[in-house]
Amino acid sequence: MGATIMTPPLEPSSPMDGGIRKRVCKACDRCRLKKSKCDGASPCSRCKADNAICVFGERKKSHDKVYPKGYVEMLESQQAQLVAGLQELYKRTQNGQGWTGAPLKESANGVPLTHDILERLGALKQDGHTSEAFEEDLSVLQQKLIADGAGFMQRQPSHDSHSDSSAPSPIYEPVAQRPNFTNPFNLNQFPPTPPNQSPFPQNARAIPTKSHSYPHAQSNLSWNTPVSEFDDSMDFINQFESPIMDSAIDMNSFPPTMFQDHIVPAAINPCLTMKDWAGQEDLQRYFNTNMIS
DNA sequence: AAAGAACGGGTGCGCATATG
DNA sequence: CATATGCGCACCCGTTCTTT
Numbered sequence: 001m002g003a004t005i006m007t008p009p010l011e012p013s014s015p016m017d018g019g020i021r022k023r024v025c026k027a028c029d030r031c032r033l034k035k036s037k038c039d040g041a042s043p044c045s046r047c048k049a050d051n052a053i054c055v056f057g058e059r060k061k062s063h064d065k066v067y068p069k070g071y072v073e074m075l076e077s078q079q080a081q082l083v084a085g086l087q088e089l090y091k092r093t094q095n096g097q098g099w100t101g102a103p104l105k106e107s108a109n110g111v112p113l114t115h116d117i118l119e120r121l122g123a124l125k126q127d128g129h130t131s132e133a134f135e136e137d138l139s140v141l142q143q144k145l146i147a148d149g150a151g152f153m154q155r156q157p158s159h160d161s162h163s164d165s166s167a168p169s170p171i172y173e174p175v176a177q178r179p180n181f182t183n184p185f186n187l188n189q190f191p192p193t194p195p196n197q198s199p200f201p202q203n204a205r206a207i208p209t210k211s212h213s214y215p216h217a218q219s220n221l222s223w224n225t226p227v228s229e230f231d232d233s234m235d236f237i238n239q240f241e242s243p244i245m246d247s248a249i250d251m252n253s254f255p256p257t258m259f260q261d262h263i264v265p266a267a268i269n270p271c272l273t274m275k276d277w278a279g280q281e282d283l284q285r286y287f288n289t290n291m292i293s
Numbered sequence: 294a295a296a297g298a299a300c301g302g303g304t305g306c307g308c309a310t311a312t313g
Numbered sequence: 314c315a316t317a318t319g320c321g322c323a324c325c326c327g328t329t330c331t332t333t
Binding site for chain 3: 026027031032037038
């Protein structure tokens with residue numbers, strides 16, 4: 001292992017190198033937000049050109065996702081109700097029964113509410129543990145759980161040292177505090193996500209250049225009940241990018257913890273792996289002394 | 294109208310995890 | 314252990330929106 005070698009700045013007009021597209025291991029927040037090529041430098045050429053602050057925020061990991069306590073159980077319960085409803089429908093179809101009773105009232109999108117269908121089929125459990133009504137929108141379901149003061153569950157690695165390997169896969173564990181979902185950076189209340197694991201040094205990867213154009217006219221399918229992403233820090237960045245660029249925001253007005261874990265100063269190689277960071281006890285001290293100015 | 298910015302959606306890579 | 318799978322990621326292209 002030698003000194004950190006950053007990817008040399010690429011000419012914006014020549015992103016390809018002999019048909020090989022080079023990509024940095026980590027793009028800065030602005031480039032990610034703009035979906036533009038980042039040269040990985042500190043600051044990157046794009047930020048430099050725009051006289052913008054160039055920071056390399058922490059990347060999220062799948063196991064950082066946090067869900068309201070009981071969310072999984074509710075999903076399982078709802079799935080059970082759906083299965084029961086489907087089985088009931090099958091039974092009725094086999095018996096030559098049609099839809100019994102008056103047609104259900106259609107909702108705004110032209111179809112009856114799932115809740116009404118299940119209720120009519122007698123598949124809607126109301127045992128107190130499940131919600132009083134079948135929640136069509138998972139985002140709403142999560143918000144309800146949060147509003148009800150439910151705790152939160154965070155995905156944990158199944159190979160956790162303190163977990164019982166004989167027990168059912170402990171995918172979720174309770175977390176101490178409820179995060180503020182409107183501010184994904186508050187997820188710093190949890191242990192910090194280690195820097196991205198990647199073989200180091202690996203400042204640039206080469207992938208073949210696509211020589212064809214993309215298909216046009218993407219289908220307009222829309223899923224009306226997406227599971228909301230709780231931890232997309234780009235939303236937060238998006239909120240504040242302009243004020244930050246204009247230096248109109250008082251950074252001291254935010255709690256220090258907001259920055260410690262997610263914003264890695266560009267001077268630190270964002271490509272450092274977990275192994276590279278392991279054993280650096282002074283890391284926290286570094287943040288405490290250098291990040292908060 | 295032209296230029297630039299923003300953004301949706303796509304490709305393909307690497308990593309983490311699950312599975313055999 | 315090897316392999317399969319899921320996911321996050323960079324960043325490209327094309328379209329739409331905004332600014333001049």
